[in-house]
Amino acid sequence: MSRASVLTAYVQEAATAPVLLIGDTASARARARFTIDSSNFDSAAILTMEEAGEDVGRMASLSAIWLEFDERPGKGGRRLLERIGEEAARFSAGVIVSTPMDHLDEVLLWLGDARVELLVDAEEVERLGALTLAASNLRSGAAEGANETSDARLRQLSEEVSRIAATLARLGTASTQPPLSPATMAPPRGDVPNVPAEALRAMIRARRLRANYLPADLFADPAWDMLLDLLQAELVQHRVPVSSLCIAAAVPATTALRWIKAMTERGLLVRRDDPHDGRRVFIEMAPATSASLRHYFHDVGLSAI
Numbered sequence: 001m002s003r004a005s006v007l008t009a010y011v012q013e014a015a016t017a018p019v020l021l022i023g024d025t026a027s028a029r030a031r032a033r034f035t036i037d038s039s040n041f042d043s044a045a046i047l048t049m050e051e052a053g054e055d056v057g058r059m060a061s062l063s064a065i066w067l068e069f070d071e072r073p074g075k076g077g078r079r080l081l082e083r084i085g086e087e088a089a090r091f092s093a094g095v096i097v098s099t100p101m102d103h104l105d106e107v108l109l110w111l112g113d114a115r116v117e118l119l120v121d122a123e124e125v126e127r128l129g130a131l132t133l134a135a136s137n138l139r140s141g142a143a144e145g146a147n148e149t150s151d152a153r154l155r156q157l158s159e160e161v162s163r164i165a166a167t168l169a170r171l172g173t174a175s176t177q178p179p180l181s182p183a184t185m186a187p188p189r190g191d192v193p194n195v196p197a198e199a200l201r202a203m204i205r206a207r208r209l210r211a212n213y214l215p216a217d218l219f220a221d222p223a224w225d226m227l228l229d230l231l232q233a234e235l236v237q238h239r240v241p242v243s244s245l246c247i248a249a250a251v252p253a254t255t256a257l258r259w260i261k262a263m264t265e266r267g268l269l270v271r272r273d274d275p276h277d278g279r280r281v282f283i284e285m286a287p288a289t290s291a292s293l294r295h296y297f298h299d300v301g302l303s304a305i
Helices: 003-014 026-038 049-058 075-090 101-111 124-142 148-161 165-173 197-212 222-235 242-248 253-265 287-300
Strands: 019-023 043-047 064-068 094-099 117-120 269-273 281-285
Touching (some): 019 026, 019 049, 026 043, 026 124, 197 222, 222 281, 281 287
Parallel strands (some): 019 043, 019 064
Antiparallel strands (some): 269 281
16 A cells, blocks of 8 residues: 555544635645545635635634645735744644745745644645644644554654654654754854865765765755755855755755754754845754864764765
8 A cells, every 4th residue: 555545544534624725826725625635634615815814713623724835925825824823833723834945935934933734845645644744733632641552653654754754753852951042143163173164065065976876865864964054054154045955955845844843943953034035034053053063073074974
């Protein structure tokens, strides 16, 4: 049985409440409708961004709220994203936001740090998986002391959609240490070793060239690839938008976003809005993360990696 059919069967079993579907274009609404219909959920309503208005958070008995974007968020879409960003934690339903890569930075800017299932140019199996996870939020909240077997089953299925989903969940909760203190982007000072920019660039290039000779999925290491890219940007004093960092991760954008979210929640990365362009969000390393990387490369030597 394929991953998509396994997920569809699970969602069909769990589908007890409808999904509110909101799209910015007719094609966006049709695409989301196809995913919802494939999973055997019912649509509570199919709305434009403007029609959704202020009622989105007050609709009862929903399994999920699905926002599908084709275009850059307009006024209605921005207002809706902002409201979800502010109130998602109080919604009884899980929230899914699907967007093309071209508009990712602006969608993130208006969403803020909201806990949503964010999809970027996602394939159908990822979309089904996101619906499964979003709907599970409702079931988990409704049943105190949820059955451990059901929870394990859900996690196993979500791993099929994104092989690192369970790892990310652990990253978000495993650390009991307080988060690192974010600061403005600047090279670490004091006794922190310097890292030669040319040597780091050569290392990154060598890692990327492996995909020309061997299957790329053998080397998937998105957290490390993103940290290397951020360190290189720091060395040359460049800022890195979220969309660019997703590309550097060399994994599907939806997977990269989960890693960015997990590392940001742990204080390893810092998110900053672009003061000059309201459509972009930058990601930086926290100073302690940068210092740790620099000490690591100093201790082992770039040539050894």
